Amino acid sequence: MFEKEIWKPGNMLYPIPAVMVSCGSLQKPNIITIAWAGTVCTNPAMVSISIRKERYSYNIIKESKEFVINLVTRDLVRAADFCGVKSGSKLDKFKETKLTALQGSIVAAPLIGESPVNIECAVRDIIALGSHDLFLAEVVSVSVDKKYMDDKGRFSLNKSGLIVYSHGEYYSLGELLGKFGYSVQSSNSQKRRKTHKKQAE
């Protein structure tokens, strides 16, 4: 019934976010695009990013112990790709991509103005794994673009055009397939349920 082919160990967990991580300072900002990123804890809100030691941003983040995760939309995907390929040691990525570095609310690392969500992070631990070091960080502030607030004051993140990265390719989000918990709700209770649901965690 199932025909499986067995491969050697490798990275096949997709789709994943591709996020632009900004670091440094307003005076000397940099951006590195990271695909090895994710949420690791709900309370406190924590994320992880993995960075190769050879990358220019590695030492900046290791020393400042701060970075900002900026979510990537359709309008930003070309800039994100560029910031994943090029090194900040050789050029000013904010200038090259024409993106805007904004003052963060807590960390010294800049936000990317054009991103709909900026997640300011403070590094709590760095764990050497092999090719990459894992940076475990606590979220210390979140900034969102007011243009995605609807008339009821809800933030419509999924109308901002977020993208994902899957096996070498960038994709937009497609069809809405369901909301968290839909598999156990009757159609009536789905109509009655609150819009903001506790997320899968």
Added chain:
Amino acid sequence: MFEKEIWKPGNMLYPIPAVMVSCGSLQKPNIITIAWAGTVCTNPAMVSISIRKERYSYNIIKESKEFVINLVTRDLVRAADFCGVKSGSKLDKFKETKLTALQGSIVAAPLIGESPVNIECAVRDIIALGSHDLFLAEVVSVSVDKKYMDDKGRFSLNKSGLIVYSHGEYYSLGELLGKFGYSVQSSNSQKRRKTHKKQAE
């Protein structure tokens, strides 16, 4: 130019994978759906998943030090949602979702037959973060469904109908926006470039 609203710290890193993690044994298998999952290292290939101590699968994985990440497609999204809401302490999730538990190639934890990619993982470390513990694991084997191999022997993961989870909602993948590195390639070199490119890492 940019109007930002500043929020308290929270989990806003989206879209993310929602994966079905299988654990236990063929005789007593379980599935837990995990949104806090990601790749953390290229070499060795490593992933992380975060689990609340209260979850039924927490002790199973902590004791066996093994689990399998099964990628989720459109056909599996209802089952994935169900396995994120219900507890394996009360029911047999394989039976309830009519999914097939298959023998893994290395670990004792079962694969989900219907998933296009099964990633067998061996836990290397468990780090308490707060609400969740972070399980750092090495990929020890990958199984893929042969029906997504094309006539040139390439695996077309992005034709399997993978889904993502974003801010409480499940989405299909939409439009292909570009391949890794497209921002720095001329149109000619894009035509010439190899299909399998080194991925963003």
